[in-house]
Amino acid sequence: MGLAPRAEAAAGRIAASLAGGMALAGGAILIAIALLTVASVSGRAVPGLTPVAGDFELVEAGIAVAVFFFLPWCQLRRGHVSVDILAIRLGRRAQAVLGFLGDLAVAVAALVILWRLWLGFGEKFPYGPQYLRDALGMGYKPFFAETTYELQLPVWIPYGLGLIGAVGFFLVALYTVWRSLNWVLVGAEGTP
Numbered sequence: 001m002g003l004a005p006r007a008e009a010a011a012g013r014i015a016a017s018l019a020g021g022m023a024l025a026g027g028a029i030l031i032a033i034a035l036l037t038v039a040s041v042s043g044r045a046v047p048g049l050t051p052v053a054g055d056f057e058l059v060e061a062g063i064a065v066a067v068f069f070f071l072p073w074c075q076l077r078r079g080h081v082s083v084d085i086l087a088i089r090l091g092r093r094a095q096a097v098l099g100f101l102g103d104l105a106v107a108v109a110a111l112v113i114l115w116r117l118w119l120g121f122g123e124k125f126p127y128g129p130q131y132l133r134d135a136l137g138m139g140y141k142p143f144f145a146e147t148t149y150e151l152q153l154p155v156w157i158p159y160g161l162g163l164i165g166a167v168g169f170f171l172v173a174l175y176t177v178w179r180s181l182n183w184v185l186v187g188a189e190g191t192p
Contacts, residue, residue: 002182008175015175019072022168026069033062054151061148061158068165072172075106092188099189100180107173114166121163124156 002008036052037059043051052058074080078099087098122138126145133141146155183189 002185003178005182008178008182011175012179015072015076015172018168019076019172022069022165023073026066026165029062029066029069033059033066036062054148054153057148057151057153061153065158065161065165068162068169071110071165071169075103075110075169075172075176078103078176080106093184096180096183096187096189100177100184103173103176103180107170107177110166110170110173114163114170117159117163117166121156121159124154124159126156 036055040052040055043049080102082102087095090098118137119139122133122136123142124146125138126142128138128141130141133139147153148155180189
């Protein structure tokens with residue numbers, strides 16, 4: 001018998017909705033980047049057209065945000081790279097234990113990524129009173145907003161969007177630890 005299986009199933013539906021929505025948003029970002037790239041390359045190749053100004057800055061920021069938006073879906077589906085040469089020879093319970101340990105390691109990694117991205121965001125975000133920044137662990141307020149070179153896009157915006165993806169990744173990783181713990185308790189992966 002698992003640990004609160006009904007609650008875990010309800011949390012699983014929420015995690016799937018969150019991860020699916022974020023993956024769709026990441027896909028929309030990638031489509032926009034592809035269209036932007038086509039427009040910019042066409043502007044360079046076709047006489048009379050001009051390339052999109054700052055296209056490399058938008059592609060750079062968009063890809064970073066899209067990657068963070070895909071991480072929750074990847075974790076929910078256990079899409080991260082794994083080596084199963086030894087695990088396939090073990091019993092179902094041993095495979096469930098290894099899956100639990102892997103999910104736990106990813107949850108710890110997601111927490112570290114979230115923490116470091118939060119600190120990076122705090123270094124870039126030039127707003128808010130210092131007492132609130134101290135309470136949130138954001139560090140000292142920068143003297144000016146760091147921007148990209150060509151478009152003067154504030155760097156804190158992609159950091160903030162990436163932070164949203166990192167929060168989703170961490171929440172889904174916590175859910176997958178719960179799910180895999182239930183699989184260990186039941187004795188096999190994939191059993192309700």
